[in-house]
Amino acid sequence: MEAERAKVADLQANHLALSRELAVAKTQELTQRRELVSASDEIEGLKKRHAREVMDLEMDVKKRDREIREVNEDLRVCRGDLERERETVSSLKSTISHQSNAHLTLTTQNQALQAQMEAYIRSVADLTGKLEVAEKEVEEMKKEAMESERVRRKLHNMVQELKGNIRVFCRVRPVLSSDFSSSVEGADAEANMAFPDQRDHKEIVLSSSSESATGQERKEVYNFGFDRVFEPQATQAEVFEEISQLAQSCTDGYNVCIFAYGQTGSGKSFTMEGGPTEETAGMIPRAVEQVFRVAEEMKSKGWEYTMEGQFLEIYNETINDLLGKHDFDKKKHEIKHDAKTGSTRVTDINVLPLHSASQVRTLLNLAQGRRSVAATMMNERSSRSHSVFTLRISGVNVGLGGTGCGEGTGERCEGSLNLVDLAGSERLNVSFANGADKERVKETQSINKSLSALGDVIAALGEKGPEATGKHIPYRNSKLTYLLQNSLSGNSKTLMFLNLSPLAAHLNESLTSLRFATKVNNTTIGTAKKQSRTS
Numbered sequence: 298m299e300a301e302r303a304k305v306a307d308l309q310a311n312h313l314a315l316s317r318e319l320a321v322a323k324t325q326e327l328t329q330r331r332e333l334v335s336a337s338d339e340i341e342g343l344k345k346r347h348a349r350e351v352m353d354l355e356m357d358v359k360k361r362d363r364e365i366r367e368v369n370e371d372l373r374v375c376r377g378d379l380e381r382e383r384e385t386v387s388s389l390k391s392t393i394s395h396q397s398n399a400h401l402t403l404t405t406q407n408q409a410l411q412a413q414m415e416a417y418i419r420s421v422a423d424l425t426g427k428l429e430v431a432e433k434e435v436e437e438m439k440k441e442a443m444e445s446e447r448v449r450r451k452l453h454n455m456v457q458e459l460k461g462n463i464r465v466f467c468r469v470r471p472v473l474s475s476d477f478s479s480s481v482e483g484a485d486a487e488a489n490m491a492f493p494d495q496r497d498h499k500e501i502v503l504s505s506s507s508e509s510a511t512g513q514e515r516k517e518v519y520n521f522g523f524d525r526v527f528e529p530q531a532t533q534a535e536v537f538e539e540i541s542q543l544a545q546s547c548t549d550g551y552n553v554c555i556f557a558y559g560q561t562g563s564g565k566s567f568t569m570e571g572g573p574t575e576e577t578a579g580m581i582p583r584a585v586e587q588v589f590r591v592a593e594e595m596k597s598k599g600w601e602y603t604m605e606g607q608f609l610e611i612y613n614e615t616i617n618d619l620l621g622k623h624d625f626d627k628k629k630h631e632i633k634h635d636a637k638t639g640s641t642r643v644t645d646i647n648v649l650p651l652h653s654a655s656q657v658r659t660l661l662n663l664a665q666g667r668r669s670v671a672a673t674m675m676n677e678r679s680s681r682s683h684s685v686f687t688l689r690i691s692g693v694n695v696g697l698g699g700t701g702c703g704e705g706t707g708e709r710c711e712g713s714l715n716l717v718d719l720a721g722s723e724r725l726n727v728s729f730a731n732g733a734d735k736e737r738v739k740e741t742q743s744i745n746k747s748l749s750a751l752g753d754v755i756a757a758l759g760e761k762g763p764e765a766t767g768k769h770i771p772y773r774n775s776k777l778t779y780l781l782q783n784s785l786s787g788n789s790k791t792l793m794f795l796n797l798s799p800l801a802a803h804l805n806e807s808l809t810s811l812r813f814a815t816k817v818n819n820t821t822i823g824t825a826k827k828q829s830r831t832s
């Protein structure tokens with residue numbers, strides 16, 4: 298029992314110890330429970346904080362995500378931009394590389410140009426110096442040119458004077474197809490004409506053979522010499538070349554008269570007026586053109602010209618104004634000479650200012666249409682009146698204002714150019730073999746009277762020193778000679794064309810014309826005087 302009791306005491310001591318331990322354990326447990334509650338509160342608090350923090354973090358993450366997306370988007374845009382910028386940069390790089398190449402080239406060119414420019418500047422300076430010298434020389438030369446022009450005019454006119462103031466040119470027209478249509482047998486046969494002087498062209502020889510009373514063949518040879526003989530093939534230009542110097546004379550202040558003499562159909566109108574083409578244009582249009590050309594050229598020598606023209610015909614000893622308003626001129630015209638100036642005027646005649654050669658051509662055509670033209674038995678187109686075209690020229694030397702050559706000399710000159718197409722010179726019996734109408738007979742008589750008056754005037758002038766001896770010159774015997782007085786006397790230069798037909802049938806007429814022209818050619822008219830004055 299004691300064992301048991303000891304056992305129970307042991308058990309009780311154990312129990313006590315265990316109860317104590319349990320109490321301690323319970324206290325510990327309580328403490329721990331409290332700690333646990335506090336820890337779980339703490340955990341709860343932590344959990345809540347954690348949840349809040351997680352939420353905050355989630356929101357933060359979402360925000361960041363958004364931001365990341367935005368940044369990514371920006372990045373993408375930036376990448377695009379960057380890519381484009383890269384491309385731009387690369388193209389700029391290549392441009393820069395080109396540009397720098399170009400710049401290099403330009404720099405080289407610039408250097409070369411600068412070198413050239415410097416050379417130019419040097420040569421410009423050099424040229425400026427030379428120009429100044431040349432300008433001085435030009436000025437001197439202009440002065441010299443004006444002076445030599447004055448000398449030239451003097452010499453030119455001296456040459457003209459030495460050649461004689463009445464000159465005669467003989468021109469034979471070619472045989473025409475119309476010559477073959479004549480009803481008279483043998484009318485188309487060519488006359489025997491020769492031109493032996495092939496160097497100076499001054500001779501014409503006509504020969505004819507006839508049967509003498511004893512039945513023997515008689516050969517006759519006629520020699521004539523003129524200032525110039527033109528063969529049938531001579532062109533209008535060749536003929537004009539010989540007379541063009543005369544046009545210059547009238548711009549120098551001389552009275553120039555060119556007239557055509559010859560039987561009907563011998564080529565007077567062709568020589569003076571010519572055909573419609575440039576090649577066939579006659580002496581009148583060519584001379585007018587020459588005068589205008591010379592006047593234009595003389596501008597550079599300080600001369601200024603004004604021109605005026607008149608055109609008339611003398612038909613049956615009456616003057617008809619070819620520039621009048623009506624086809625038939627009913628006015629009575631008188632011829633007036635001014636002894637002081639040596640000029641001739643016709644009263645009530647239209648005198649038109651002339652500005653160009655083409656204006657003159659139009660006038661001439663108009664006037665030609667008005668000419669009294671009547672058919673004769675010899676030439677359908679024969680004109681039965683004398684036509685006189687007059688171009689008056691006044692010049693004044695006004696200098697070359699503004700060129701440094703100073704004032705003009707103030708010298709004035711007045712000249713005229715008379716171009717006369719005479720009516721046919723055939724004798725009465727040739728034209729009117731079967732005695733035709735009276736009007737035509739009167740016309741022919743009147744023409745022949747004036748032509749023989751022309752011959753008489755020339756013959757009287759040809760007698761030695763007519764003007765010095767005061768011998769009477771019968772200018773008044775016909776309207777033609779009276780009108781041409783100043784063109785035939787000592788104040789002028791005269792050229793006569795003797796037109797000849799090449800036909801054998803016209804041989805006698807040709808011989809008569811040749812004799813008349815020889816008389817004219819042997820006439821020496823005093824010295825031509827230039828009509829000039831210094832204002």
Ligand SMILES: Nc1ncnc2c1ncn2[C@@H]1O[C@H](COP(=O)(O)OP(=O)(O)OP(=O)(O)O)[C@@H](O)[C@H]1O
Binds near residue numbers: 529680
């Ligand atoms: N050199 C020439 N070349 C070519 N044809 C010419 C030449 N000369 C004159 N003729 C021609 O001869 C014909 C007569 O000439 P033109 O009419 O000129 O004679 P004319 O002497 O003036 O006559 P008229 O006294 O009747 O006026 C015209 O058909 C003309 O064309």
